Amino acid sequence: MDSAKESVTRIVPCPTCHTRVKWTAQNRNRPFCSERCKLIDFGAWVDEAHTIPGDGEHQDVSSKDLGTD
Numbered sequence: 001m002d003s004a005k006e007s008v009t010r011i012v013p014c015p016t017c018h019t020r021v022k023w024t025a026q027n028r029n030r031p032f033c034s035e036r037c038k039l040i041d042f043g044a045w046v047d048e049a050h051t052i053p054g055d056g057e058h059q060d061v062s063s064k065d066l067g068t069d
């Protein structure tokens, strides 16, 4: 019996730009193709969250982590 598990690499589409991305342990940005796409997607839902009214008291969103480019 040969275990062919290791030769199988899962390919997933990047949610941001739909580039095919190898789902590997080395790819820490998965399922995104790059850190840039990851931040774009993250920024998108953060932006959505900001449009939700009623929570204007707390503005200590950790957006600093994103601005290190």
Ligand SMILES: [Zn+2]
Pocket (backbone or CB within 6 Å): 014, 015, 016, 017, 018, 019, 032, 033, 034, 037
């Ligand atoms: Zn991408």
